[in-house]
Amino acid sequence: MYKLISATPSPYARKVRIALLEKGIPFELQTEVPWHGTTATPAYNPLEKLPVLVLPDGTGVYESRFILEWLEVKHPEPRLLPDTPEEILAARQIEVIADGICDAVVLLFFERMRAAPSAEWMARQRRKVEGGMRALAERVGEGFLVGGRFGLADIAAGTVLRYLSVRFAEYDWPAAHPALAAMSARLELRPSFAATVPVPQNITEKIV
Incomplete structure (x- = not known):
């Protein structure tokens, strides 16, 4: 196993x-x-x-x-990538955007731990988050993101949306992007999402 x-x-x-x-x-x-x-x-x-x-x-x-x-x-079945090369590239692009948002949120989280956080650095990371969210919002519809079925793009986008509520709660992205909020709500009903809800951890050792 x-x-x-x-x-x-x-x-x-x-x-x-x-x-x-x-x-x-x-x-x-x-x-x-x-x-x-x-x-x-x-x-x-x-x-x-x-x-x-x-x-x-x-x-x-x-x-x-x-x-x-x-x-x-x-483990190719069930397939999480779409069927056509164009759709695979579209799904990978969404994965890149979602990971970029996550990376920026992580950098924000640790910068805030510093004795003297850099306002300029944090502003740059916020711009990355907001830019990435706009890019995701441009791709969202009423169903799955790519190819008409659940897959990698939905996993990548869905996980970053919920993560924002854990590490960047002051950012009211549902108000700014209601279509993304609706998509997130749909995805969180899936058993795989419901079984993996993220929760904060207590970091007790000095890391910055």
Whole structure:
């Protein structure tokens, strides 16, 4: 059986958890705070980042985008990528946008921990978040994002939307983008989303 080393608020880990559930792949969930010295992450990922999918032979597959690609190759059914090259590229573009928003929120989160946060740095990250959200809003409709069926694009967009409520709650994105809010509400009703709701973790060790 696979083991997934995960953190409860991580949108990157949540993407993989959702994919595993949607594909019906059994796995053991190991929840950690990746910033603490007790994390097992370095034993499986030289970059010391989550998530990590640990294979039965002890090999670690890491970085969320690569794990999702790996799962699509090793466990192709049900398929999470669309059928045509154009739709695959569209789904990958949404994944890039969603990950970029997540990256900016993470940078904001840690900058706020500093004794003297940089207002200019935080403003830049907020612009990235808002720009990414506008790009997602341009692609949303009343159904699934790409190809008329649930897939990678919906996982990527759905996880970042919920993550904003965990790490950037002051940003009222539902008011700014009601169509995205409606899409998020639809996705959160799926069993795979309902089973992986992100919650904050308490970081007790100094990291910045």
